[in-house]
Structure formats: C-alpha cells, structure tokens
Amino acid sequence: MPAPIIVGIDGSAHAWRALDWAADYAVRHRLPLRLVHGSRALAPDGTIPEDALRRLTAERESLLDEARQYALKLHSGLDVTTRLVPVDPGRALVDESGNAGLVAVGSRGLGGFEGLLFGSVGLYTASHARCPVLVVSRSAPYPADAPSRIVVGVEGRPGDDAALDWAFAEATSRGAGILALHAVGGDLAPRRRVIEDMELAEALAGRREHHPDVGVEEVVSDRSPSQALVESSRDAALVVVGARRRAGLIGMALGRVNHAALHHAHCPVVVVPEGR
Numbered sequence: 001m002p003a004p005i006i007v008g009i010d011g012s013a014h015a016w017r018a019l020d021w022a023a024d025y026a027v028r029h030r031l032p033l034r035l036v037h038g039s040r041a042l043a044p045d046g047t048i049p050e051d052a053l054r055r056l057t058a059e060r061e062s063l064l065d066e067a068r069q070y071a072l073k074l075h076s077g078l079d080v081t082t083r084l085v086p087v088d089p090g091r092a093l094v095d096e097s098g099n100a101g102l103v104a105v106g107s108r109g110l111g112g113f114e115g116l117l118f119g120s121v122g123l124y125t126a127s128h129a130r131c132p133v134l135v136v137s138r139s140a141p142y143p144a145d146a147p148s149r150i151v152v153g154v155e156g157r158p159g160d161d162a163a164l165d166w167a168f169a170e171a172t173s174r175g176a177g178i179l180a181l182h183a184v185g186g187d188l189a190p191r192r193r194v195i196e197d198m199e200l201a202e203a204l205a206g207r208r209e210h211h212p213d214v215g216v217e218e219v220v221s222d223r224s225p226s227q228a229l230v231e232s233s234r235d236a237a238l239v240v241v242g243a244r245r246r247a248g249l250i251g252m253a254l255g256r257v258n259h260a261a262l263h264h265a266h267c268p269v270v271v272v273p274e275g276r
Helices: 013-029 050-074 089-099 120-128 160-174 190-204 225-235 256-264
Strands: 005-008 033-038 080-085 102-107 133-137 149-153 177-183 216-221 238-245 269-273
Touching: 005 013, 005 089, 013 033, 013 050, 013 102, 013 133, 013 160, 033 050, 033 089, 050 080, 080 089, 089 102, 089 120, 102 120, 120 133, 120 256, 149 160, 149 225, 160 177, 160 190, 160 238, 160 269, 177 190, 177 225, 190 216, 225 238, 225 256, 238 256, 256 269
Parallel strands: 005 033, 005 102, 033 080, 102 133, 149 177, 149 238, 177 216, 238 269
Antiparallel strands: 133 269
C-alpha cells in the first residue's frame, strides 16, 4: 500500500493552507491523503460526561469531513481518508509518520521577524517525525502560485544527502529549479571560496546526472546559514533543510538553522530527517 500523505487538521486557517499543499503533493506523487485530528479531550476516560464526549466527537468528525470535501473539491480523483485520534495532536501526527511519505502541518503566524511563528505541535512533529515534515504558514501562496525554485541548505556533511535527494525529487515533480545554498557565515577570502565551492560541488555530485531536467544554481554565501535561508525563501516555493538524529535520544536535533527556517521563512519549509 502506498505511503499516505498526512495532514494535521484543527480547523484553523493555517491548517487549511497546509491541506492545500499536502493535497497538491499527494496528487503529483499519486499518493493517498489522510486527514488527522488529534485531541486528548476525545479520550473516553471519564474526564467529561459521555453525552458531551459524543457531541465533541461528532463536532470533530464534522470538521474532518469538511476538510475532506474541500480536498476533493480541489482534486476530485484524490484518495482521501480521515482519522480521529484521542491523543495530543503532535503525538497523533508523529505516530502516523511511521508509515507516511510526508506529514504536513500549519504554522501559526504572529508577524514580524522577532515573532514566534511556529507552534508547539509543529515543532514537536518536526523534531520527532520519522518522515519528512512540510510546514506551511497561512501566508504561503497556493501551490500553483508558488515560485518555480526550491532552496536547499547544504552544510557539506554526510547528513545533507537525504535533504538533497528529497529536494531534487521534488524539483523534478514540480518542474522547478534548485538553489543549492552553502552559507559559511564569515569572510570568503579567495582561497576559502575555492574550498567551499569544491565542497558544494562535491555534495551535489551525481545529482545533476540523475535529474537532468532540473536547473541547479550553486551559491556559496558569506551570510550566516540562518540569514541566507530566510532571505532566499522570499522567492522560493520551498526551503528544504536536513535534520540529524540525536545520539542516544529519540527524534531529530533541530539546531539554530532549522529553527530560523521554521520560524521565519517566507515560504513553506520541509524538514528531512537523515537516513531517508
């Protein structure tokens, strides 16, 4: 059975925009879409009276059905199912990620570079999911209106491979180009620039041949990785970043660069765990 695309549904505007992107991805990759709503309030543990629980369950089922009808209106042939889970939203999405192709979540935009733009559910999902996570803000364009460029951050480490593979595959699917961004955060003297250019070219080696239709722009920047990714996101469809596994712990190590992209990027962000 094909791995489904999971999208978290909570009735908010940012969740609906995440649904736009998740449905578009599912159609292009010919994968089923699963709409998931998680809430611990739905647990039949006696916390709320049974009649209130029935009403609450019916309300949330109606929310999922509304989202399903919306997705089918966008893409009539899409295979769309729903799932109501009596656990916290983040845990529900992480549990679903085990056999998913992608998990999509919305981010809560409060405005301004200093604002906290990313909610706790999204952060938990991005740091614990076992598949790539697509984070979509309410201000993101509709997928069809997005620029035809994907920005992928390249650190020059083995952990880049999963993010690069995902970015190139998605660029092929979207008919988009790739901006491979290697930001070093310091003065680029001529000798250092040559070294950094070589590292970037080495990281991309072989991918041009496997994806001959994808135009690739290689950029070595003296900006910090966080600044460079956020700035490049202004005219990108997606920003793709990798995440390394935490030694001896469950989940991903979302460092400063990942947090900057997730909180402040001007377009949707995809976090790809290493080893995918």
